[in-house]
Every structure is written in C-alpha cells, then in structure tokens.
Amino acid sequence: MKIDPTKPADLSAQIAKAIKDAIIAGDLPVDERLPSEAELADQFNVSRPTVREALKRLAAQSLIRTQRGATGGAFVNRLRFEDAYGQQITTSTLLLSMNAVSVATACEARYALERACAPLSAQRRTADHLATMRAEIHRQRQPGLTDEAFCASDVAFHRALVDAAHNPVLSYQLAGAVEAMQPLMNMITFTARSRERIIALHTAIADAIDAQDGPKADENLAQLADYTQALARDVIARRAAAQGVK
Amino acid sequence: MKIDPTKPADLSAQIAKAIKDAIIAGDLPVDERLPSEAELADQFNVSRPTVREALKRLAAQSLIRTQRGATGGAFVNRLRFEDAYGQQITTSTLLLSMNAVSVATACEARYALERACAPLSAQRRTADHLATMRAEIHRQRQPGLTDEAFCASDVAFHRALVDAAHNPVLSYQLAGAVEAMQPLMNMITFTARSRERIIALHTAIADAIDAQDGPKADENLAQLADYTQALARDVIARRAAAQGVK
DNA sequence: CGTTATCATATGTCAGACGTTTAATTGTCT
DNA sequence: AGACAATTAAACGTCTGACATATGATAACG
Numbered sequence: 001m002k003i004d005p006t007k008p009a010d011l012s013a014q015i016a017k018a019i020k021d022a023i024i025a026g027d028l029p030v031d032e033r034l035p036s037e038a039e040l041a042d043q044f045n046v047s048r049p050t051v052r053e054a055l056k057r058l059a060a061q062s063l064i065r066t067q068r069g070a071t072g073g074a075f076v077n078r079l080r081f082e083d084a085y086g087q088q089i090t091t092s093t094l095l096l097s098m099n100a101v102s103v104a105t106a107c108e109a110r111y112a113l114e115r116a117c118a119p120l121s122a123q124r125r126t127a128d129h130l131a132t133m134r135a136e137i138h139r140q141r142q143p144g145l146t147d148e149a150f151c152a153s154d155v156a157f158h159r160a161l162v163d164a165a166h167n168p169v170l171s172y173q174l175a176g177a178v179e180a181m182q183p184l185m186n187m188i189t190f191t192a193r194s195r196e197r198i199i200a201l202h203t204a205i206a207d208a209i210d211a212q213d214g215p216k217a218d219e220n221l222a223q224l225a226d227y228t229q230a231l232a233r234d235v236i237a238r239r240a241a242a243q244g245v246k
Numbered sequence: 247m248k249i250d251p252t253k254p255a256d257l258s259a260q261i262a263k264a265i266k267d268a269i270i271a272g273d274l275p276v277d278e279r280l281p282s283e284a285e286l287a288d289q290f291n292v293s294r295p296t297v298r299e300a301l302k303r304l305a306a307q308s309l310i311r312t313q314r315g316a317t318g319g320a321f322v323n324r325l326r327f328e329d330a331y332g333q334q335i336t337t338s339t340l341l342l343s344m345n346a347v348s349v350a351t352a353c354e355a356r357y358a359l360e361r362a363c364a365p366l367s368a369q370r371r372t373a374d375h376l377a378t379m380r381a382e383i384h385r386q387r388q389p390g391l392t393d394e395a396f397c398a399s400d401v402a403f404h405r406a407l408v409d410a411a412h413n414p415v416l417s418y419q420l421a422g423a424v425e426a427m428q429p430l431m432n433m434i435t436f437t438a439r440s441r442e443r444i445i446a447l448h449t450a451i452a453d454a455i456d457a458q459d460g461p462k463a464d465e466n467l468a469q470l471a472d473y474t475q476a477l478a479r480d481v482i483a484r485r486a487a488a489q490g491v492k
Numbered sequence: 493c494g495t496t497a498t499c500a501t502a503t504g505t506c507a508g509a510c511g512t513t514t515a516a517t518t519g520t521c522t
Numbered sequence: 523a524g525a526c527a528a529t530t531a532a533a534c535g536t537c538t539g540a541c542a543t544a545t546g547a548t549a550a551c552g
Contacts, residue, residue, distance in 0.1 A: 061306055061333075061336075070502070088337070116361060168351070318514070
C-alpha cells in the first residue's frame with residue numbers, strides 16, 4: 001500500500017485512497033492504530049501537512065478517528081449505523097436539492113421503499129415502535145401545529161414504521177429517503193382537511209401494523225403515496241398559476 | 247457563518263461544518279467560488295493549513311472541487327448521482343463488514359428493496375435495460391466462469407433491473423444495497439446446479455419484466471431471495487461443521 | 493503504598509516559503 | 523489592426539520547522 005508515484009494528482013488524495021483501500025480490504029482491522037503522522041509522512045515520502053490532509057479526508061467519512069496525547073493517533077473507526085445515517089441524509093438531501101429531482105420522483109422512490117418494509121414491519125412490530133407511531137399521530141392532531149412541526153412528526157412516524165422491521169440495513173437505507181424528503185414536503189401547506197386525511201391514513205397504517213396485517217398496511221401506504229403526490233401536484237400547479245398571473 | 251469560538255474541538259472540523267451548513271442551507275449556490283484559502287484563513291482567524299484541512303474534509307464528501315491556476319479556487323460542487331453511488335457503496339460495504347451484519351439481514355434488505363422497484367421496472371422497462379439483463383444471463387451461462395465473475399454478473403443483472411425503473415433516486419439507494427452484498431455473496435461457492443437454478447430465475451424475471459408483468463417479476467424475485475438465503479445458510483452450516491470437526 | 497510531579501509522545505496549530513498551474517495581460521510582429 | 527508569443531499574477535500544492543496542548547506512562551516523594 002506504499003505505492004505513490006508523483007505522477008498524476010494530489011498526493012493527499014492518493015494517500016487517502018491507499019489507506020481507504022487497505023481498510024476496505026481488511027488489511028487494517030477495526031480499532032487498529034495507524035502509524036503516527038510523522039511515520040506516515042516518512043513512509044510516503046511526503047510532509048506531515050500532506051499526511052494530515054489525507055487523514056482529514058478519511059475522518060470526514062468516519063473511516064478513522066483521531067486521539068490526542070501520548071497513546072493517541074489515528075485509529076480505524078468502526079462505522080456505526082448512526083454515523084452512516086447522518087452522512088446518508090445529508091447526501092440524499094443535497095442530491096435532491098442540487099439535481100432538481102421532482103417531487104414526483106422523490107415521492108415515488110420513498111413510498112416504494114417504505115412499502116418494501118411494510119410487510120416486515122407488520123410481522124415484527126413491537127410495542128415500542130407502535131407506541132411511537134401512536135404518539136406521533138397524537139401530536140399531528142394538535143391544532144396549533146406549524147407545517148414544519150407537522151412534517152417533522154410525519155418523518156418521525158415513518159421512521160418508526162421503518163424501524164419496526166428490525167432490520168438495521170433497511171433502516172439505514174430508508175433514513176436517507178425519508179428524511180431527505182422533508183425539505184420538499186415543507187413546501188406544502190397542509191390545510192386542516194389534508195391533515196385530517198393524512199392522519200386518518202396514518203391511523204389506518206398503525207392499525208394494520210398493530211394487527212400484523214401487511215397487505216392492509218401496504219394498501220394504505222399506497223393511498224398515502226397517491227394523496228401526497230396529489231398535494232404536491234396541487235402546490236406546483238398553484239405556484240405556476242401565480243407566476244403566470246404575475 | 248463566521249462563528250468559530252476556540253472553545254471545544256478541532257478548528258478544521260468546525261470550519262468544515264460551517265461551510266457545509268452554508269451549502270446545505272443554500273447560501274452557497276452550486277458552482278459558487280469560495281474565497282481563496284488565504285482569505286478564508288483571514289476570515290476565520292486561523293492559518294492556511296487549518297483551512298486546507300477543512301477544505302479537504304469537504305472535498306472528501308464531494309461537496310467542493312478545487313481548481314488550480316489563476317482563476318482557480320474551491321467551488322461548490324454539484325453532487326451527481328454517480329458520485330453519490332460510490333460513497334454509498336463504500337459506506338454500505340463497510341457497514342456490513344464492520345458490524346457483522348448477518349447474510350440473512352443483508353439479503354432480506356436487498357431483496358425487499360429490489361422487489362419495491364420491480365413493479366416500476368416492469369412498467370417502464372426499455373429495450374436498453376432488457377438487453378443488459380439478457381446479456382448478463384448469457385454471461386452467467388458460460389461454463390468456465392469463476393464464482394467472483396458470476397457474482398459480478400449477478401450484480402450487473404440486478405442493477406439493470408433496478409435502473410429499468412428509471413428513477414435515479416431508487417437507483418442510488420439500491421446501488422448501495424446491491425453492491426455491498428457482493429463481498430458476502432462471494433463467500434458462496436456456486437455449484438453447477440445452483441447456478442442453473444439462479445439463471446432460471448433470472449430468466450423468469452427478465453421474461454416477466456419484458457412482458458410488463460410486475461406481480462410475476464415480484465414472485466420470482468421472492469423465490470430468488472429464498473433460494474439465495476438457503477444457499478447462504480448452507481455455506482454457514484457447512485463452515486460451522488468444519489470448525490466443529492477441527 | 494498511594495499520590496503527585498515530570499516527561500515523552502502524538503496530535504493541533506501556526507508562520508513563512510517555494511514550486512506549479514493556469515488564465516489574463518502585455519508586447520511585439522506581420 | 524489583428525494574431526501570436528512572452529510576461530505576469532493569482533491561486534493551489536507542498537515543504538520545513540516550530541510551538542502549543544493533551545494524555546498516558548513513569549519516576550519521585552511523602
């Protein structure tokens with residue numbers, strides 16, 4: 001892994017890649033301490049700042065953690081699901097906002113994925129997740145709730161639904177899809193009537209999950225998907241009309 | 247965004263976070279040029295190396311790109327789906343390998359997600375993706391194929407299946423789940439008989455997608471999921487037995 | 493034996509300098 | 523005047539050397 005010809009591009013990027021590859025290949029087990037910055041600099045024949053830039057690149061991806069002091073250094077980090085959630089969410093959010101992904105496309109993806117874990121959630125739901133779902137529904141009923149708070153509660157409800165499948169890989173994947181949608185959803189102004197409809201569907205979903213009725217949960221999710229899409233279309237149409245008038 | 251009290255932790259991490267937040271908030275539009283390193287150093291009251299470490303952190307996440315020369319500098323990068331694929335895949339791969347996620351859990355997640363887009367793929371498939379699927383099936387029939395090559399072709403087949411849904415958000419999400427499974431799948435030794443069965447199911451899936459028969463595709467995917475799980479269980483049981491003997 | 497002081501190590505940060513890349517500017521020639 | 527070539531300046535990439543700081547290990551002391 002000492003390969004580093006000074007031919008093409010940034011040394012720090014090359015070094016980061018070399019170490020990253022070593023980690024992925026399993027040559028550097030979790031919690032293994034990397035050589036000190038000075039040693040790495042010597043090994044790669046570069047200066048310490050260059051090595052540090054490489055290490056910061058890895059730290060940004062949670063691949064390593066650093067510790068100061070006598071027994072400090074850079075250690076291969078065990079990538080935890082919670083850490084990955086965060087990265088996944090910001091990446092997804094930026095993808096949607098920077099690529100002008102339509103609400104329709106994002107919605108479709110989100111509900112397709114959610115429906116994928118509905119059967120599992122129905123099968124394995126525990127009192128814990130069920131309670132969270134009920135609590136969020138209760139919160140959504142509060143009359144004074146702002147649209148943002150309503151959306152946040154919506155996200156919490158759906159995360160509980162996903163987590164009920166008790167599959168961390170699914171939860172991780174879905175976290176991005178669900179949370180990244182929130183900024184798009186925040187554009188929607190929820191009228192009292194649309195909130196009522198959404199809450200009714202949420203209740204139906206919670207009931208189906210409670211009854212371990214996968215198909216029923218799926219059906220209600222499908223309806224919720226349709227309704228959300230319709231709301232979004234409405235907002236966009238109204239916005240286009242307003243622009244036309246102006 | 248100039249907030250930077252020298253209270254808690256690494257300055258470079260704080261600076262990176264400040265800039266990242268500005269990008270996410272939309273204060274820094276795509277392709278906007280950041281101030282030069284010297285200017286940033288001045289603004290944050292730190293040295294240039296510290297600023298550089300912060301910028302490298304952002305570069306590692308593809309949030310910025312840098313350009314040398316007279317009109318060079320750091321620019322806010324438009325995060326492309328292809329860039330996100332790579333990050334998603336390495337993150338997923340490390341998550342699975344470092345957290346001892348069972349094959350069962352990973353398999354379940356992968357096939358649940360894949361089945362989520364089967365109906366969409368059936369509906370929207372084009373000749374392009376169908377051809378890829380058929381080509382990969384043909385490759386899988388080659389007798390001399392190594393297990394690794396067979397797995398790689400398997401991944402290509404499933405990616406084509408996912409891409410056929412023509413929803414970039416879904417493709418992005420699924421890329422991680424499908425590709426991250428490959429190292430786990432590589433543990434499996436595919437006998438001639440198991441390959442035959444997998445190829446038969448692949449063919450059935452391709453046929454269903456061709457005929458725009460979503461339910462049928464879903465059913466065959468479910469069978470493939472079951473069969474893959476059974477193969478994995480077999481490998482693990484055999485390995486446990488070998489260990490017991492030894 | 494326990495507590496405290498010292499020390500060594502490694503990261504975090506800084507300052508200044510030089511090389512290289514690249515585009516814009518200038519200057520000259522036709 | 524216009525086109526091509528040389529100069530220049532801005533910015534990143536890298537290096538050297540140094541100091542500050544955190545932290546565990548060790549040694550000294552009561």
